Amino acid sequence: MKVELSSEKVKSDFVKKVEELSGQNILSCYQCGKCSAGCPSSYAMDLLPSQVIRMVQLGLQDEIVNSKTVWLCASCLTCSVRCPRGVDIAAIFEALRLVVTRDKDKLNYVEPSEITAEQLEELPQIALISNFRKFTG
Amino acid sequence: MKLFYYPGCTVKTKAKNLEASALAAMKELDIELVEVASWNCCGTVFGMSTDDLLHQLAPLRNLLRVKEQGGDKVVTMCSMCYNTLKRANHLIRTDEEKKKLLVDFMSEEPVHYEGEVEVLHLLEVLRDVVGFEKLKEKVKVPLQGLKLDPYYGCMLTRPQEIGLDNLENPTILEDFLVALGAEVIKDPMKTECCGSYHTVNAVEVVVERGYGILNSAVKKGADAMVLSCPLCDYNMDHRQREIVKKYVDFTGIPIFYFTQLLAIALGLETSVNHFDLNYVDPLPLLKKRNFVA
Ligand code: SF4
Ligand code: SF4
Numbered sequence: 001m002k003v004e005l006s007s008e009k010v011k012s013d014f015v016k017k018v019e020e021l022s023g024q025n026i027l028s029c030y031q032c033g034k035c036s037a038g039c040p041s042s043y044a045m046d047l048l049p050s051q052v053i054r055m056v057q058l059g060l061q062d063e064i065v066n067s068k069t070v071w072l073c074a075s076c077l078t079c080s081v082r083c084p085r086g087v088d089i090a091a092i093f094e095a096l097r098l099v100v101t102r103d104k105d106k107l108n109y110v111e112p113s114e115i116t117a118e119q120l121e122e123l124p125q126i127a128l129i130s131n132f133r134k135f136t137g
Numbered sequence: 138m139k140l141f142y143y144p145g146c147t148v149k150t151k152a153k154n155l156e157a158s159a160l161a162a163m164k165e166l167d168i169e170l171v172e173v174a175s176w177n178c179c180g181t182v183f184g185m186s187t188d189d190l191l192h193q194l195a196p197l198r199n200l201l202r203v204k205e206q207g208g209d210k211v212v213t214m215c216s217m218c219y220n221t222l223k224r225a226n227h228l229i230r231t232d233e234e235k236k237k238l239l240v241d242f243m244s245e246e247p248v249h250y251e252g253e254v255e256v257l258h259l260l261e262v263l264r265d266v267v268g269f270e271k272l273k274e275k276v277k278v279p280l281q282g283l284k285l286d287p288y289y290g291c292m293l294t295r296p297q298e299i300g301l302d303n304l305e306n307p308t309i310l311e312d313f314l315v316a317l318g319a320e321v322i323k324d325p326m327k328t329e330c331c332g333s334y335h336t337v338n339a340v341e342v343v344v345e346r347g348y349g350i351l352n353s354a355v356k357k358g359a360d361a362m363v364l365s366c367p368l369c370d371y372n373m374d375h376r377q378r379e380i381v382k383k384y385v386d387f388t389g390i391p392i393f394y395f396t397q398l399l400a401i402a403l404g405l406e407t408s409v410n411h412f413d414l415n416y417v418d419p420l421p422l423l424k425k426r427n428f429v430a
Contacts, residue, residue: 023187040330040346072342075182076330077295081304088296094185110338122375123337125146126217126368129181131334133192 001063009059014099018056021095028085029053035079035089045069049079049089056092061099070096071109075134094134101137110135140262141208142170143199145218146178152215152367152394154411159214159259159396161409166267166275170212173202181217182334183224190238196225197239203254214259214396216366220292220299223256227298258293258301260309260365260395269316277404278428279318285398286322286354286362287311290369291330310363313395317402326353331372343372344379351380351390360422361391363398370394375416391419401428 009015019026029050036048047055047067055064064070070093079089100106112132120128148156163170176199184192199222203211213219229236230252240248263272287310293299294307302309307328311321329350332343351373354362364370374392381387397410397419407429412420423429 021186021188041342043345044342072335072339074291074330074333074335074342075185076291076333078291078328078330081295081297088185091185098186098189115337119337124151124367124371125178126181126215127334127336127371129146129178130217130368131337133180133182133184134334135338 003055003058003060003063005058009061010057012059012061014061015056015059017099018092018095021098022088022091024088024092026053026056026092028087029057029083030085032084034082034084035087038078038082040076040078041072041074044072049073049093052096053087053089053092056096064096065100069093071135097134098137101135103137106137108136112136138167138266139169139171140210140212141173141203141206142212142214142259143173143176143179143203143218143222145213145215147367148215148218151414152370154414155214155367155370155394155396158394158400158410161405162396162399162403163259163262165403165405166272168262168266173199173208173211174206175202179218179221181221183221190235190242193225193228193235193239194243196222197229197243197248197250200226200229200252200254200256201248201250204250209253210255210257212257212259212262214365216258216290216292217368219256219258223299224296226252226254226256258365260293260313261301263313263399264309269312272313273316273318276317276402278402280314280398280402280428281318283319283426283428284322284358284360285314285319285393286324286357286359287314287327288324288350288354288362288364288369288373289328290364290366291328291333293365294328310365310395314363314398317398319398322354322357322359324353324357324359326350331369333368333372336368336372336376340376340379343376344383347372347376347380348384348387351377352384352387355387355390359390361393361419363393363395365395377417389417391415391417391422393419
């Protein structure tokens, strides 16, 4: 993947926002890859969790927003409890989702009004509420 | 002994088989679970972002209700409620600044809460209040010869502050099942995620996960899987409908709530288990092994 690096991106508001929302110091990550190794969703991700963290360090907002990774994360916390640097990766992914879902120009990732009557009847409430909490603004 | 319990939305509806079996079994163990009055939905997931205090109100209100009603402990049986309530309680206990913001926000309903209420999962009550040794003595129908695969999922044990058991290798379910007389399968998939809320918008993810986790149990010779979370239950049990369609080698395996096996081992009426709400019917297995008539 070809990306363009610049000091503006590294020092951008995007990086600050993600650090603020997640309460994490993004530079703590030393790219060991342990988070990616244990992630149960990584098989389906276009960017591995550790790659997304690296991209946040570099301020690559567009690349992250266009990737499926944070939308495939199930907030299972496997990565967060294993990171040797104590980085709460799941919280960083939550922050990344919020950057998108809180943007008034962007659509919800899941649109509650499109949930069918059949799904409403069948699915447990905890599935629906947690899904909307993660995927709508 | 009386203990307050917080049911949560799913336990009251789709997972009545969890609630009814839990209440009946605990009564048999001389613990009366009293439903907290005026509870509300906990929000199902803990808000992980630092500015998302609005989503801490729902769990805080529930903890307040417990305190107002004179409780110092609240028991949950749904892993998601447990996780959300316990983490919100931890936030109140450890973050003065956020607590103050929450209290100020709730100025119309006076909040006197410092995190005094202890959030417990029913498995903790069985381990720490009843005690597995004592439980063993109360078993009337030992689950002898039944090979069970314990499944923890995520929310029962993670993150660190939950502190229910070891993060990488919890054993509370195994210890519980051994007390009931069952044989326990060692399964490295026991703390793998079921796919959680993706069951709404990405069923294929849950089918993949479910197949991996269930197939591991079957390959290791499990007769059934045991769990505590109604979302894991939906994904492991009800999604077998989709899993058997995609993977022809997989023929299905019954899934129990831990409380259903507790009720059976205590010799309670089968009807308290509401097996009609289980997708894969566990009765043929139980009848074949003479655990129920
Ligand atoms: S486990 Fe932690 S330090 Fe290692 S790559 Fe992931 S975030 Fe970085
Ligand atoms: S929390 Fe998300 S990124 Fe981390 S291991 Fe789980 S699915 Fe992967």
